[in-house]
Amino acid sequence: MNKFKIKKNDMVLVLSGNDKDVKGSNGKYPAPHKVLKVLVKEQRAIVEGVNMVSKSTKPSAKHPQGGIIKQEAPIHISNLSLVDPKSGEPTRVAIKRTEDGKKVRIAKKSGEEIK
Template identity: 35%
Template sequence: MHVVKNDIVEVITGNEAGKTGKILTVFPKENRVLVEGINYINRHVRPSQKNPQGGRVQKEAPIAVSNVLVVCTNKNCAKHNRGVRTRVKQEKGKSKMRVCYKCGRAITAGTEG
């Protein structure tokens, strides 16, 4: 997986191409991610305390992780606020980090876990 929870990602293919959102959940086994505000589906729900009426609610559905790219937040980057490919960089004595393929700056939005 090239993304982690809380990453800001851009959708690169499908109906929602070009939209960005925050990763809410990662499903490593399914290679899918749940992205805030992306891929809404209508779900039928039974009445509950939270939703006494029941009926239809809009809810995000997971999308394939291959359809998203992490957004680079470096203002000087040619791909500022756009999805970018990342590579892994490891400096001596430091833990691995993901950096933007274009500008080389660390992608720090996400947190592991």
């Protein structure tokens, strides 16, 4: 089974696809998005507001009218990059052990621990 350095609730940047060029507030890099779910077997992640698709639904208790619903579709994990918590730039990730033996993720650019 594969392990990924991107987890649920991480802030990520989209590297390719239709949503890659959306500029953020700093103007240099796109706005980061929150990871809602990681699908490990499919090597994909569902990211908030990215890869939106229209889905037709029948009327149900949740959606009494039915109709067309916009929702996020999974995006391949290789098209995402973790955001450095210090600078807000895309970064690679290293895994290091602390003194008490616990594994933590470290941003390669700043050396900052990723929560």
